Amino acid sequence: MKTEGALLWNPGTNSGWSVEEIELDPPKEREILIKLAASGICHSDDHVDTGDIPLDWAPIIGGHEGAGVVEEVGPGVTSLEPGDHVVLSFMPSCGHCRMCVLGKANMCELGAGVLSGFAPDGTKRIHARGQGVGAFSYLGTFSPYVVVPLDAAVKIDKEIPLDKAALIGCGVPTxxxxxxxxxxxxxxxxxxxxxxxxxxxxxxxxxxxxxxxxxxxxxxxxxxxxxxxxxxxxxxxxxxxxxxxxxxxxxxxxxxxxxxxxxxxxxxxxxxxxxxxxxxxxxxxxxxxxxxxxxxxxxxxxxxxxxxxxxxxxLYGTTNAQVDIPYIADLYHRGHMKLDELVTKTYDLHDINQAFQDMREGKNIRGVIMYD
Ligand SMILES: NC(=O)c1ccc[n+]([C@@H]2O[C@H](COP(=O)([O-])OP(=O)(O)OC[C@H]3O[C@@H](n4cnc5c(N)ncnc54)[C@H](O)[C@@H]3O)[C@@H](O)[C@H]2O)c1
Ligand SMILES: [Zn+2]
Ligand SMILES: [Zn+2]
Structure with missing residues (x-):
């Protein structure tokens, strides 16, 4: 499908994000397509633009703090279905590698590839200007639609507003x-x-x-x-x-x-x-x-x-995404965790460079990109 996304073509040069048309492939084996409600602006994406986190590949689509609704599931997905609400975890957890089994899901072996530019199967799901695009943390939430590994999606209660739940993808649990x-x-x-x-x-x-x-x-x-x-x-x-x-x-x-x-x-x-x-x-x-x-x-x-x-x-607050994301959502639901108050300002995707500028100037606790 055609959608749009915010990309860095020259990471490490402070050149900012280019919002442009992207082509998104359908979900493959154990992947899901999600229509996002919102994406938080985390400082970690900015490190790629400034070069504090140097990348030797490009382009990259940024964003790793999102939540939305499952739109389509790929082959082999039985634990989620269209209509489910999910938070995306910036560290995937497969549930069966050594670290996952030892209860250290933030150290899941799949996490080693989050800045590789490839999906876990070594291919790319996104294309722009005729080239493959790598996604930050296998996610790339600076786009209204994402195809992500099933292991990066955590189901939450439908009563939790998705634009607030997005923050439970990174900043809150960390x-x-x-x-x-x-x-x-x-x-x-x-x-x-x-x-x-x-x-x-x-x-x-x-x-x-x-x-x-x-x-x-x-x-x-x-x-x-x-x-x-x-x-x-x-x-x-x-x-x-x-x-x-x-x-x-x-x-x-x-x-x-x-x-x-x-x-x-x-x-x-x-x-x-x-x-x-x-x-x-x-x-x-x-x-x-x-x-x-x-x-x-x-x-x-x-x-x-x-x-x-x-x-x-x-790393990720040493949390276990599949346990702690629903737990934090529940704490919020019962009034024991503030999420609404974290959001200082919301932005359209086309204003993403302003959102990063505001972050650098200390104006926001969190800026959040809102999708339709
Ligand atoms: N370890 C992880 O898994 C993980 C996950 C997410 C983010 N991070 C990192 O955490 C850091 C914070 O991210 P964020 O999104 O909260 O950034 P942010 O920009 O929202 O917050 C950083 C805060 O630090 C303050 N600050 C700057 N210099 C300071 C100083 N010398 N003394 C005291 N305060 C100072 C700023 O005013 C700002 O309020 C970033 O480096 C980010 O990449 C790590
Ligand atoms: Zn983050
Ligand atoms: Zn694992």
Whole structure:
């Protein structure tokens, strides 16, 4: 079918997204065609445009945070049918590889190919200007229609509004899970969330759910700090120096049990100040993407070792998509999780470059592309 999509033809050059006609093939074996309701604008797509995540192939269709209605299923699909509502998971989980079986679905072996430019079967589903187009995370939600692997679709209750559910494809579980799972948070912890955008705001929500005593949100943007309080932060700071003095005072100098690092770009000089905020024996969770080619980081290794701290990476918040996406949707349905408040502004697909500009300028918690 013919539809349209937002593509990068020259990734890494800050040249922005080209919205143009694309040709979408029908779903193959164990794939589904989805009519999307909305796609979130996550910072990770921007890393491909800036070159922080360098790609040696093009074109790419962006977008990996979407939800919609199943329109057609390919051969071998029995667990979903047309009309089902699904959230797309940016990490697929096959359910039978070693990592999936061990309960580490965010590490599913299929995930290794999410930035390969090919569908899991090694072919391409999308074509533009006579060329094959690779999709971000096997998805490419910057298009009103997508053909995706069955393993990337998670069925949700039809009562959940799809434009809000879209955010449960990436930013919400990534931030929430960074607190709930990756940080190993305990009741009464003092927690610092560094960078309260689309991901970090959900780390705040996760900390609330886990019963943190103090939640300190750090962000240079005043509007984000104000929002963080609405989401449950107990204190805010505009930079590391202010955060350090607040946390010192709150903890009698012991510092925070959990620090969640969710700034837009993990530049190496930001890591040590985050470590300073972490108490002895505490956990520093690194969720942000760093420039892939960055090879040095400022880090006081002596203090780190001698104070028994843990640096914990967090892919997809260490969540298990097939379990946690419906769980988060249910928390929202019962009023225990804010999704509506995450959406600052909605956009037409044709205004996608404005949406990224607004993200870079710190205007949005989340910008969302709306489809018909
Ligand atoms: N690990 C994963 O699985 C995963 C998944 C999704 C996104 N990410 C990454 O998480 C990061 C955050 O994504 P997002 O969509 O929330 O981005 P965002 O742009 O919405 O939010 C980033 C926030 O960091 C703030 N910030 C920037 N510099 C700061 C600093 N020095 N100190 C404190 N705050 C600072 C910004 O003002 C902004 O509010 C990105 O690097 C993204 O690629 C990782
Ligand atoms: Zn994302
Ligand atoms: Zn798997």
């Amino acid at each position: 931030g929430w899970g960074s607190s709930v799972y990756a940080a190993d948070m305990q009741l009464g912890d003092t927690v610092v969330v560094i960078g309260v955008g689309g991901v970090g705001m959900n780390a705040v929500q996760g900390a609330v759910l886990k019963g943190a005593k103090n939640i300190v949100a750090v962000d240079p943007v005043a509007f984000k700090r104000e929002k963080a309080v609405e989401f449950g932060a107990t204190h805010t700071a505009s930079d590391f120096a202010e955060a350090t003095s607040i946390v010192e005072e709150l903890t009698n100098g012991q510092m925070a049990e959990r620090v969640i690092f969710t700034v837009g770009v993990a530049h190496g000089e930001l890591l040590n100040p985050a470590q300073v905020l972490t108490r002895r024996g505490g956990v520093l969770v690194l969720t942000s993407a760093a420039p892939v080619l960055q090879s040095s980081v400022d880090f006081d290794l002596f203090s780190f070792a001698m104070s028994g701290k843990r640096l914990q990476g967090s």
